[in-house]
Amino acid sequence: MKSTKKSGKAAGIREIANALGTSIGTVDRALHGRSGVSARTKARVLRMAEQLGYKPNIAARSLKLNRSLRIAAVLPREIAAFFDPLRQGIQAAADEVAGLQFTLDFIEYPRLGSGDLAALESAATKKYDGILFTPGRPRELAAVFRRIVAQGTPMLCVASDAPDSGRIAAVTVDAYTSGALAAELLSHKLQTPSRVATITGELATFDHAEKLRGFAAGLAMLAPHLTLLPVVESHESPEDAYRQSMALLKAKTRPDAVYISTANSLPVLRALEELKLLGRVQVITTDLYPELIPLLESGKVLATLYQRPEAQGKTAFETLIGHLMDKDKPVKTHRFAPHIILRSNLPLFASRLANPAAGLDIR
Amino acid sequence: MKSTKKSGKAAGIREIANALGTSIGTVDRALHGRSGVSARTKARVLRMAEQLGYKPNIAARSLKLNRSLRIAAVLPREIAAFFDPLRQGIQAAADEVAGLQFTLDFIEYPRLGSGDLAALESAATKKYDGILFTPGRPRELAAVFRRIVAQGTPMLCVASDAPDSGRIAAVTVDAYTSGALAAELLSHKLQTPSRVATITGELATFDHAEKLRGFAAGLAMLAPHLTLLPVVESHESPEDAYRQSMALLKAKTRPDAVYISTANSLPVLRALEELKLLGRVQVITTDLYPELIPLLESGKVLATLYQRPEAQGKTAFETLIGHLMDKDKPVKTHRFAPHIILRSNLPLFASRLANPAAGLDIR
């Protein structure tokens, strides 16, 4: 049995002050690189601070400078099954933060690609200390993005990424892996040559394009006997998705399996249901919402790839706060592994869906 | 675009004091249920606090009462592939805590069931404010457990549970689900009547027993064509596991698939290798370590059920700290969903294993 210690006793600014026979004011100036202290005493202070292992008391600091960080989460209302829990995750992380006062504003807009620009602009004028954002169409947002970053407001992408936008980091599921997993799961189930289709969201969205890449690559590597039909791009609107699904499923080259890579899968499932194809066509969906539960239980949907919105939200918020509290600490981009939800592990996720009042559990 | 506000301006103890025309001392007594305040004024204070939305300034609090919480993590050294990252997760959570001073001691012992009792006893004498612990054999530990709890030290179980032990909560994977998933995955792969075996750890350990229950139930429900051979119980020691595996695999009723429900799977895999059975016998393992990576890549191991030790460690620490900071806030027992690692998503987990210096990512 061995015991490893860590984080010894306190070493305050006062200790180093009268270890040097100086005043705490001088120590403060030296430690914070303020003017009004000679180079010599500054060096002495710094050396003594190092020697004594000075660790600032963050409680005292944040009490004194009563700055309350203002951070904004600019997120769409649709698709609620994904973005509501994402917001909950952010809120949960905010509630957990100890020793720091801040305000958290949720700014909402209808859906990805519709109103996001305006919402972001409005957040920009409010001079937040940090912004969480889901980039729907990175190209169109690039200008606003760079302006906000230039004005000194750190931005953090969540749920999708916008590379080269100046964002300090991104928190997403690894979309490529998500697609590849869908392919692998289908390859287990479909042993004979078959046609598979994908229904995706806006391909301008980085994550949707990545999922498709992963899916195609996965098919090529693991299932050469499966051929990929031309991709169906639905534009995040339920009606649109329904019409396109009907067209796809009524075509003469009807697919034997479909991979729905957007949380917006309900219209597609409705189309499958109406054409009596549920159970005959293998389906892999994305995310989880109540209507999906019986379909997974009965095996009509093979699996769903859960993007863990609460976990993303929580991590995103923590990452942003971490950056704001210590600017020169490197921030990390997080790529989550999606959860594969099958029949066996469905109850674990479904119970949480059914009873959100039980408090959410970040898995 | 709508904007929802939350967490407005500060509402301190002083505000509610002179809103009531009383003193801050009275408010403090009322809010903290201390003696020396009449029931009437106490009620008035509480109501006003509610009305003004009083939120204590934890920075000021932890500055004033300069208590540094002492918490201990009593964990085995073996199996390192699991418990090292568990410790890292705890450490990571500790590093993230802002505005609170505390000490974290890691107390180690050889392995589950060997030295844990002594380690726990030693931790008990040190009067920690909280203890994280993995209960290997709950029955034998029950007495010590209750003594520690009675002496007022909150205990939190991590990685396995000890029901009815007085622990404030547990953070584990849902072991039953883990077993059921193994069964479901095997049922996908084995279409014809086959024999499956399980190699587990100490069955006195709650989690191992649960996994077995889940596995058996999963087989019964999803794969009636698979018959379960008598369970092999290895006692957390590599040599033991190797000998038992050899015996199992040389028997005339050799299994067509094995589910290894302990992180201690390397000896079993060695036995399989030596008997040239890798690739011919379907294997599902638990947890992830470097030697497993090529086996998953080549398909010789079908899948591994990753118990996410870092995530467990982080959550366990956060839960314990949360309880210590606010005693009457209810603490929640967390049941994680294990990650199913297949070929497609392996790189996501493997990269982290290969490069722990990159900082760990809690997925």
Next chain:
DNA sequence: TTAATGCGCGGGTACGTTAACGACGATACT
């Protein structure tokens, strides 16, 4: 020589909360 300027530094205050201490009235007891 004296006044003005500037640099280096000491001292003091405030941040919101906790807890010790003391004040004050009411009641009980000698």
Next chain:
DNA sequence: AGTATCGTCGTTAACGTACCCGCGCATTAA
């Protein structure tokens, strides 16, 4: 009636840090 006790409440000193004020000294200008 005087004293002791108790319940209720007000006052105040810290906790460690950030920041402002102003003092002393040296240097320079008048």
